[in-house]
Each structure stands twice: as structure tokens, then as C-alpha cells.
């Protein structure tokens with residue numbers, strides 16, 4: 001289980017969120033919701049250790065794992081807006097790279113079949129459609145041994161069948177004791193009993209308006 005406490009984020013001198021808290025337990029999902037710019041991706045980057053929090057902690061047990069690269073690389077799989085795939089390499093080559101990088105030995109072909117992209121393993125990523133690219137990136141998540149998935153708008157580009165397929169794969173991960181923290185603007189169709197919603201306050205909007213009040217346009 002991880003617990004976020006007093007998390008505060010400032011970007012470019014603007015407060016994005018303040019004193020945010022969440023609990024992410026095994027078998028549970030936290031769904032981040034909020035307007036564009038409310039800080040969902042920023043929170044995920046903080047948890048993944050890619051962005052510094054102004055203050056706050058992420059506790060695993062009693063240990064603060066904020067910025068602990070060993071802990072995060074073993075336990076978290078972060079899927080960003082971007083797919084993290086090299087366009088000139090094939091899907092299979094990209095996934096082999098990630099398997100070596102993230103030190104796992106998942107069956108890439110089997111996981112790719114689960115998300116319906118196994119027929120593209122020998123194609124360069126530059127040949128993929130946007131939804132096929134997202135499916136390829138999701139294969140990396142399925143292969144990752146970490147129990148905590150951080151998914152930033154995982155359904156972007158997926159067709160309706162892909163969204164359903166992903167819902168089933170996420171439900172399976174939760175049923176095996178995994179956890180998911182996902183930002184989304186659509187319903188991910190996860191079992192309601194496993195889900196909490198974390199509504200981001202629209203801080204950035206307020207912070208932008210107040211200083212701009214002095215400006216003449």
C-alpha cells in the first residue's frame with residue numbers, strides 16, 4: 001500500500017495542488033479526475049519520481065519513498081501521455097528494450113495478444129495508428145512486474161473494444177492484488193467496489209486569474 005500525504009506541487013511559480021492526500025491499497029484503484037491543467041499528470045510524475053514535490057510524502061509502510069528510484073523502478077509502472085516507444089524500432093524490439101531496461105521476463109507475445117497488438121510485433125512503431133501505439137505501450141505495462149500501475153489517460157486512441165479489453169485487464173490486475181492510479185476523462189469501467197475517485201481542485205485556473213487581474217490585455 002502507498003499513501004500520499006500533504007503533497008503540494010508548484011510549477012513555474014504557480015500552485016497546482018496543495019496538501020493532497022490519497023491511499024492506494026492492494027486490489028484498489030484511485031481514479032484521478034479534474035479539469036485540464038488541474039495537476040493529474042503532475043501528481044503521477046511526482047509519484048514516479050520524475051517531478052519534485054514542493055512538500056509532502058509518499059509512504060510505503062513508514063518509509064517515505066518519494067524520489068527513491070530503486071523502490072519506484074521495482075514497484076511502479078508509469079505509462080505517461082507519450083508511449084515511450086522509438087518509432088524506427090519494431091514493436092517487438094521496443095518491448096525487448098523495455099524488458100531489459102525494467103528487468104523483467106514477461107512473455108511479450110502473450111501479453112501483446114491480450115491487448116490485441118501481437119500482429120504488429122514486427123512492424124516499426126512509426127507504421128502504427130494512434131490506438132495501435134497505445135496498445136503497444138500498454139503491453140509494456142502488462143509485462144512489468146511492479147504491482148502499482150500509474151496510467152495517464154490509458155484509453156486515449158483506443159477504440160470501444162480496446163477500452164473494454166483494457167477494463168478487463170485492469171480488473172484482472174486488481175483481482176491479483178495489484179493497484180492502479182489512473183487519470184482519465186472517461187469512465188474506465190472498473191468494478192465500483194475497487195475504485196475511489198480523487199477529484200483534483202482547479203487550483204491552476206484560480207492561480208492564473210488572480211495575478212492576471214493586474215494586466216491590461
Ligand SMILES: Nc1ncnc2c1ncn2[C@@H]1O[C@H](COP(=O)(O)OP(=O)(O)OP(=O)(O)O)[C@@H](O)[C@H]1O
Pocket residue numbers: 011012016034035036037038039040041042043183204
Ligand atoms: N514544465 C512546466 N512548467 C510550468 N508549468 C507546467 C509545466 N508543465 C505543466 N505545467 C502546468 O501544470 C499544470 C498542471 O498540468 P498537468 O499536466 O499536471 O495537468 P492535467 O490535470 O494532467 O491536465 P490534462 O487533463 O490536460 O492532461 C498546468 O497548468 C500546466 O500548465
